[in-house]
Amino acid sequence: MTDVAVVGAGLAGSLLACFLGRRGHEVTVYERRSDPRAGRAERGRSINLALSERGLDALRRVGLDGDVMAAALPMRGRMIHPIDGHLDFQPYSVDGRRAINSISRGALNNALLDAAAATPGVRLVFEHRLVGLDPLVFETPQGKVEAAADVVLGADGAGSAVRGQLLGYGMLDESLDFLDHGYKELTIPPLGNDFALDPGALHIWPRGTSMMIALPNPDRSFTCTLFWPNGGTASFASLSSPAAIERHFSVHYPDVLPLMPNLVDDYQHNPVGKLGTVRCGPWQVDGRLALIGDAAHAIVPFYGQGANCAFEDCVELDRCLAETGDEWADALPLFEARRRENVEAIAQMALANFVEMRDKVASPLFQLGKKVEHA
Numbered sequence: 309m310t311d312v313a314v315v316g317a318g319l320a321g322s323l324l325a326c327f328l329g330r331r332g333h334e335v336t337v338y339e340r341r342s343d344p345r346a347g348r349a350e351r352g353r354s355i356n357l358a359l360s361e362r363g364l365d366a367l368r369r370v371g372l373d374g375d376v377m378a379a380a381l382p383m384r385g386r387m388i389h390p391i392d393g394h395l396d397f398q399p400y401s402v403d404g405r406r407a408i409n410s411i412s413r414g415a416l417n418n419a420l421l422d423a424a425a426a427t428p429g430v431r432l433v434f435e436h437r438l439v440g441l442d443p444l445v446f447e448t449p450q451g452k453v454e455a456a457a458d459v460v461l462g463a464d465g466a467g468s469a470v471r472g473q474l475l476g477y478g479m480l481d482e483s484l485d486f487l488d489h490g491y492k493e494l495t496i497p498p499l500g501n502d503f504a505l506d507p508g509a510l511h512i513w514p515r516g517t518s519m520m521i522a523l524p525n526p527d528r529s530f531t532c533t534l535f536w537p538n539g540g541t542a543s544f545a546s547l548s549s550p551a552a553i554e555r556h557f558s559v560h561y562p563d564v565l566p567l568m569p570n571l572v573d574d575y576q577h578n579p580v581g582k583l584g585t586v587r588c589g590p591w592q593v594d595g596r597l598a599l600i601g602d603a604a605h606a607i608v609p610f611y612g613q614g615a616n617c618a619f620e621d622c623v624e625l626d627r628c629l630a631e632t633g634d635e636w637a638d639a640l641p642l643f644e645a646r647r648r649e650n651v652e653a654i655a656q657m658a659l660a661n662f663v664e665m666r667d668k669v670a671s672p673l674f675q676l677g678k679k680v681e682h683a
């Protein structure tokens with residue numbers, strides 16, 4: 309039994325705690341936010357996620373797939389919305405049966421937190437922001453507190469403080485590649501009591517330098533994500549008045565404008581999020597400290613695989629611990645060796661899929677081939 313500190317109770321941290329608790333370790337999860345199960349979800353990250361088989365496999369292993377899938381909306385293909393012309397549905401599989409699933413990020417995180425809290429040996433501690441690594445120091449509403457652990461696992465997301473600390477100690481190299489594009493979330497509310505668009509598809513408006521997608525939510529709304537350059541004449545900043553916003557949408561997204569009664573308010577008040585790829589190494593130090601999920605390898609969201617990939621990390625670390633008899637000094641290097649190549653592959657595919665989604669899915673040549681890929 310090892311005393312493990314997991315930093316971050318997001319998707320990776322809370323799932324990881326379930327796996328480690330089941331292996332008999334004493335796990336304390338430190339999260340900077342207050343308990344999200346008690347309040348409103350934090351804005352600024354996507355409201356919903358596409359969960360695919362990779363992520364589902366991990367949830368199945370901790371018995372959570374049933375609960376999560378009960379509220380999921382299967383999307384069996386992508387629906388392309390050209391500026392003029394007809395909608396084009398492109399199924400994800402030849403038989404039209406395979407799907408990726410739209411799920412609420414908040415509900416998924418809450419289900420994972422409930423499962424972690426119910427796992428013997430797991431303790432969740434909120435309002436603890438990691439600010440020091442050696443020793444472990446957390447900022448809390450009551451001031452700074454110190455903690456001790458045999459093993460520290462950084463599951464604290466793309467802007468990881470654990471990674472930042474390792475960088476400060478010169479124990480890690482990193483490269484951060486930000487895209488010129490950012491993203492903003494917009495909403496299509498239910499129309500009457502029903503979905504305003506087909507809820508069985510992931511909707512895409514490919515527009516070359518910009519692109520919008522929409523995923524359905526259980527309350528029959530859709531969350532749209534508009535991807536657009538951060539600066540320049542055609543960018544988020546270029547639409548500075550309500551009239552300019554509506555004019556832009558009437559020209560570039562004419563079919564969806566009548567479905568977005570809150571467009572101007574959403575546009576003016578929702579933040580523009582950054583998108584980028586984090587590469588760093590090593591992911592582990594001396595078998596006592598490791599990064600996992602976005603903290604180790606954040607990717608751009610165009611393949612809908614960041615969370616799925618973080619879940620796969622948890623499965624692989626659990627497997628490495630099982631194979632090494634829970635010898636962390638062997639398990640953590642093995643974990644890194646097995647995951648690194650796969651993660652780099654998905655990072656590159658996610659970047660390539662941006663070009664495909666914003667451009668190629670609308671081209672006649674592409675439609676002849678009818679590729680069957682996710683997102």
Ligand code: FAD
Nearest residue numbers: 316318319320340358438464465469601602612614615616
């Ligand atoms: P996070 O979910 O970011 O969790 C990190 C946790 O650490 C948070 O709870 C945070 O509060 C906490 N934390 C941070 N700093 C500290 C600190 N100093 N001390 C303590 N706690 C701390 N992935 C998919 O699989 N499918 C999708 O469809 C998809 N869509 C996306 C759309 C967008 C617009 C974006 C931006 C991402 C999308 N992703 C998607 C990627 C997915 O969101 C991430 O890969 C996933 O959230 C990574 O999980 P994580 O637990 O590693 O990090």
